[in-house]
Amino acid sequence: MTGEKPDVMLIGSKKPVIVGGLEPAVTLHHLFDAKDQDAFIKSLADKVRALAVAYTANKIDANFMQRFPKLDQISSFGVGYDHIDAKWAGEHGIIVTNTPDVLNEEVADTALGLLLCTIREFPQADRYVRAGKWAQAHYPLTKATLRNRTVGIVGLGRIGKAIARRLEAFGIPVVYHSRNPQPDAKYKYYPKLIDMARDVDTLMVIVPGGAATQNMVDRQVLEALGPNGILINMARGSVVDEPALIEALKTRKIYSAGLDVFANEPQVPKELLEMDHVVLFPHLGSSTEVTRAAMDQLVVDNILAWAAGKPPLTPVPETPYPPKRR
Numbered sequence: 001m002t003g004e005k006p007d008v009m010l011i012g013s014k015k016p017v018i019v020g021g022l023e024p025a026v027t028l029h030h031l032f033d034a035k036d037q038d039a040f041i042k043s044l045a046d047k048v049r050a051l052a053v054a055y056t057a058n059k060i061d062a063n064f065m066q067r068f069p070k071l072d073q074i075s076s077f078g079v080g081y082d083h084i085d086a087k088w089a090g091e092h093g094i095i096v097t098n099t100p101d102v103l104n105e106e107v108a109d110t111a112l113g114l115l116l117c118t119i120r121e122f123p124q125a126d127r128y129v130r131a132g133k134w135a136q137a138h139y140p141l142t143k144a145t146l147r148n149r150t151v152g153i154v155g156l157g158r159i160g161k162a163i164a165r166r167l168e169a170f171g172i173p174v175v176y177h178s179r180n181p182q183p184d185a186k187y188k189y190y191p192k193l194i195d196m197a198r199d200v201d202t203l204m205v206i207v208p209g210g211a212a213t214q215n216m217v218d219r220q221v222l223e224a225l226g227p228n229g230i231l232i233n234m235a236r237g238s239v240v241d242e243p244a245l246i247e248a249l250k251t252r253k254i255y256s257a258g259l260d261v262f263a264n265e266p267q268v269p270k271e272l273l274e275m276d277h278v279v280l281f282p283h284l285g286s287s288t289e290v291t292r293a294a295m296d297q298l299v300v301d302n303i304l305a306w307a308a309g310k311p312p313l314t315p316v317p318e319t320p321y322p323p324k325r326r
């Protein structure tokens, strides 16, 4: 691309890495600055050639993309892109990019942290000390232990493998479920999630969100996991049937859960907030300054590559490069 700077719309807050990285190369329009976002989009729709999506709560569906007839590329923050209709984008010659790999280790660290917190009740123990209860009695021994558990990873992808490596170092047997076996994985593969849930006592969920995985952890899977079962959800709230999970926790059909994500976040069901045998994180898998900056930089680098007429760095599988001709 030569000559004039291309027009790019930023959807999300003005993060310094994104704004600083893009402004020298493109004309950036800030959707979140607009008092009337609809009118703002209308006034720019014919010019905008790329979107930088830094706020994943914005649904980028067919209706939204259709508003920009010259749209070439959507550079989205986060590895998950279930907020974008990537299939429609691919069919209409629009490339979607995400931010994979740069967050694998950070999210895997969080997953292990959440697992340990859930099993050993560390947040509850911290609350116990702060409440001044230690002087009266020791915190009770926890019934659950990581020792002798088997962890079934739901989705042995980039992050799932980083979690598996950590579990191995802890001496914990790992098995996994996904649609296809991973050729390079030495762990036992289960083609059916329900069969894996029956065989393990701990599920670590780290699949993409979206229609294909909607409620895949349902009542039957939770019952198969059993009364000693612990569910860790690092994926998306949509992957777990939340009412079924609440019921299973209330009736002790499973032992406990550690949740980083929720069906309607940032709203968390009152029933979960009132339970003391769950651990709840505010979707912080990747949220350190260094990792978020690396993710922001990849949002920038994908746009810069496009602006320079080069292939995208990290296109999603639904929108391979070169794009379908329009």
Ligand code: NAP
Pocket: 079, 080, 081, 100, 101, 103, 107, 154, 155, 156, 157, 158, 159, 160, 177, 178, 179, 180, 181, 206, 207, 208, 209, 212, 213, 234, 235, 236, 260, 261, 283, 284, 285, 286
């Ligand atoms: P990835 O490398 O694409 O791995 C996804 C894995 O899920 C693959 O093993 C895939 O294998 C499996 N999978 C996909 N669809 C499936 C289905 N319908 N049924 C069963 N298995 C399925 O993705 P990643 O980079 O590891 O990221 C995974 C997800 O983690 C993201 O999409 C995001 O939603 C979530 N995430 C959460 C946080 C957080 O802060 N909590 C941070 C980062 C990512 P097959 O294709 O063989 O099925």
Ligand code: 8YV
Pocket: 055, 056, 057, 077, 078, 079, 080, 081, 103, 283, 285, 286, 287
């Ligand atoms: C982000 C995530 O925090 O990358 C993902 O898929 O879930 C997280 O790393 C999230 O995208 C922010 O909205």
